[in-house]
Amino acid sequence: MRALATFAIPCPRRLACFALAATVATMPHAQVPAAEEAIEAAYLHKFPGFVEWPAEAFKTTSSPIVIGLAGAPKVLDELVRIARGRLVLGRPVEVRLVGADSLPADMHVLFIGKAAAGDAARLIEDARRAHMLIVTDISDGLKAGAVLDFVEIDGRLRFEASLPAAHRADIQLSSKLLSVAAKVVEETP
Numbered sequence: 001m002r003a004l005a006t007f008a009i010p011c012p013r014r015l016a017c018f019a020l021a022a023t024v025a026t027m028p029h030a031q032v033p034a035a036e037e038a039i040e041a042a043y044l045h046k047f048p049g050f051v052e053w054p055a056e057a058f059k060t061t062s063s064p065i066v067i068g069l070a071g072a073p074k075v076l077d078e079l080v081r082i083a084r085g086r087l088v089l090g091r092p093v094e095v096r097l098v099g100a101d102s103l104p105a106d107m108h109v110l111f112i113g114k115a116a117a118g119d120a121a122r123l124i125e126d127a128r129r130a131h132m133l134i135v136t137d138i139s140d141g142l143k144a145g146a147v148l149d150f151v152e153i154d155g156r157l158r159f160e161a162s163l164p165a166a167h168r169a170d171i172q173l174s175s176k177l178l179s180v181a182a183k184v185v186e187e188t189p
Helices: 012-029 036-050 073-083 114-127 163-168 175-179
Strands: 065-070 091-097 109-112 133-136 148-153 156-162 183-185
Touching: 036 065, 036 073, 036 109, 036 133, 036 148, 036 156, 036 175, 065 073, 065 114, 073 091, 109 114, 114 133, 156 163, 163 183
Parallel strands: 065 091, 065 109, 109 133, 133 148, 156 183
Antiparallel strands: 148 156
16 A cells, blocks of 8 residues: 655745745845846835735725835836736735825835935835835935835845834834844834
8 A cells, every 4th residue: 555645735824934035045145236126126026925014004905015116217127027917915016106206195115226315314204104114225224214224245135124113104024024134123223
């Protein structure tokens, strides 16, 4: 008689965790700046799936996750390509170009790239009015009020996280996301 092999069926949360770990495990090995825009776009597409959003963050159960980008046209182009036809948390992803005067009320993620560093303080202040995940690629992004900030460590693109900034935005970052962060700030910097 042959023995039957048994297989554990992973739960959706484990699959999502595995997907983030697999993405993050391969991304930091890419050298900066050769693929920096592609790596940032991939992170930006994955991040919303590891955030616990308050119910009022979405108008309906089918509302899209809206990601706005300022000062990062190449990241925007790559994110549009990545997000096309893919869902995050069962929702479509909508990518928009934003400026210091044009933050949509229904936006969930704001990315501030290097080219918008001069507008960062104003953008972050405007974004604080909503349940928004603020991600930056600027010097001292966490001190400026970002929830996540891209940093280069040993020639690899990583990110740091601020729990006080997440708390101010009334969002919770997954422990899975925090476990792969290069640094987690637990007190206001």
